Amino acid sequence: MLYRCRKCEQVEAFGCLPAVSCGMYLMVLLGISVGSFSVALQVVAHAARRVAHAARRVAHSATPPHLPWWVMPVGFVIGIPLVVLGAYLWGRFLELMEYLFVALHRCPNCKARRWSWGFTSGFGL
Numbered sequence: 001m002l003y004r005c006r007k008c009e010q011v012e013a014f015g016c017l018p019a020v021s022c023g024m025y026l027m028v029l030l031g032i033s034v035g036s037f038s039v040a041l042q043v044v045a046h047a048a049r050r051v052a053h054a055a056r057r058v059a060h061s062a063t064p065p066h067l068p069w070w071v072m073p074v075g076f077v078i079g080i081p082l083v084v085l086g087a088y089l090w091g092r093f094l095e096l097m098e099y100l101f102v103a104l105h106r107c108p109n110c111k112a113r114r115w116s117w118g119f120t121s122g123f124g125l
């Protein structure tokens with residue numbers, strides 16, 4: 001990303017995040033979001049299975065609980081905004097990590113360590 005020195009206004013490109021607004025980077029963030037939600041759902045499903053198994057052992061119920069039909073449509077309606085929110089949060093997290101490393105560098109022009117928040121310039125492929 002691009003960072004502007006707050007003392008001398010010089011713009012420098014640091015880090016590994018793209019310096020232009022990039023749809024491919026957005027796809028990467030969406031992929032990371034889907035992957036992290038998949039892992040989280042697997043963990044929750046595993047925990048729910050363990051709880052159901054423990055309850056079955058106590059209650060001696062032979063049939064596992066079935067999900068009602070509306071779980072999948074409601075899951076999509078809730079899941080899509082969650083994936084978009086997750087991509088936004090992952091993007092902010094990566095920007096913060098890059099900014100923390102950029103903040104260690106001195107400006108090559110005035111030697112100050114006062115950088116703006118990262119920004120992009122224009123659109124790229």
Ligand SMILES: [Zn+2]
Nearest residue numbers: 005008107110
């Ligand atoms: Zn400077």
